Amino acid sequence: MVKMVNFGNKVWCGMEKGCRHLPIILNTALVVSITAEVSYLVLMEAPLDPALKASEWSAHWKTMHLLAQYFMLGNITWNAFLFLKTSPSIRGVFLNGDIVGQGWRYCYTCETHTPPRCSHCYDCKVCVLRRDHHCVFFGQCVGFRNYRFFLSSLLFMWAGLLYAVVMNAEVFIVILKEGVTVHSFMLLMVPWIMLVTGQVTAQAFTFAFIADACVVGFLLVSAFLFFHVGLMLRGQTTREWYSARRPYSLGVLANVRECLGEHWYFCWLCPLIPSSLPGDGINFKVTGSLEPKQ
Template identity: 75%
Template sequence: MTSFASQVFARVDRFCRPLPMVLNTVLVFSITGEVSYLVLLEAPLDADQKKTVWSAWWKAAHLLAQYFMLGNICWNALLFLWTSPSIKGVFLGGEGMGQGWRYCYTCETHTPPRCSHCYDCNVCVLRRDHHCVFFGQCVGFRNYRYFLSCLLFMWSGLLYATLMNAEVFLVILKEGVTVHSVLLLLIPWLMLVSGQVSARAFAFAFIADTCVVGFLLVSAFFFFHLVLMLRGQTTREWYSTRRPYSLGLRGNLRHALGLRWYLCWLCPLIPSPLPGDGMNFEVTGPLESTR
């Protein structure tokens, strides 16, 4: 009985693991499609401006901006998934072992400082930050640049989409702050089921709400990791208030984003080699926790 239950749980777990990434992908492309529709068919609202040269350039600029952000999100996400942050293929041990090295009984090997075992990935990860549920992979030494860049363009894209959908909120609230308008903004699916709104109005209201909620969530993640990067910390080290590896603002940027930290965020295809090997770190403060 226990074996059957464990098999069922394992199958459900395998089925559910990719769901956050699938949902993320659907939402990103849905929001992009909706904003493209707003740009091409709904804006500008003045009918006299719809066929002007200014309107054509305005639409081209907006489409270029949003597909530049979409391309960066997709490329950074793919490179994040393709770049393994684990110890697989890395030579560990030898004379380089020193303070901070530990033995992982699961992987049966010595691991360097800032490396820890991930039970979701079932492997030790170099400079492990955390396991990202939305990507189904750990954030570590080699793929941190792509993770942070993806967050940057998701944040800017959701900010852009929220501003573009401001007209949707204005149209909904045009009738005033009534029970109907408030419910349409907060729970549009309930209004759709009750038959009080059309499918088109529901789609616009739902995506507009998704943009606002997504922007708030991504903002929290992005600015939290931005602070961690500038402080030279991982999420695990932030919990213990340790900053033993901080190299100053520029040094922390170089170690997180690579030697071309000032350019690499523009495009994931810009090469930006990391200055370290993920195993040896310069210690600039006490290794003991202050809590």
């Protein structure tokens, strides 16, 4: 009986660990599939202008688009890697309890005093400096040291999805010029039903599904990106936005510098560009009321 219980616990722990990595696996599969589809469209279908296809500019056009696409893919991948590698938690950070002041709290789970804008994450099982939210897609909190990489990966993901949507739109415009049919409309709206009923091939379903995923993903990432850009400009975290507080806003440029670092104006172009943050994630200049608005 004890062996069965231990075996069940091991199976459950293995499933729990696997589920934690499932969002990362799904996102990776989606990014790879979108990249593969756009690469196919660039190499095999585009340029769509027949006159351009027959000219020497065709190779230059394809090279330019492929370089842009893989530049965005490289930035997404490297920013995501640095985001996961850079922990915003209080582990390894010296918190001097003798200078506890306004905004400091005591965390009974971590058994230590924590500075302002720091809160405990029950998923990460640790307190996080300048905690914004727990990102389920990466399985890590967004906080003080990794906010730049989070924003940059969102930015290039948005640009990559926009690029994919435009490429797919050009192909569909050509299809629409040849005439809209119920079959093509249903393929775009309900590709799963068309596949199950045997109305389309697996290849046509794959392209339609990825095209739909690009549109939906672009809308979701757009909303998420613009929301966080707005928070950065206002000097807020998501938790402070919920309570309608702006006690740490230093002005637009200073707020951007607080998130992206001293080289804020071009560090977002590449994650390898060093850009040290002006603060330490512990002490913050208070410019407004710390109490939530009624």
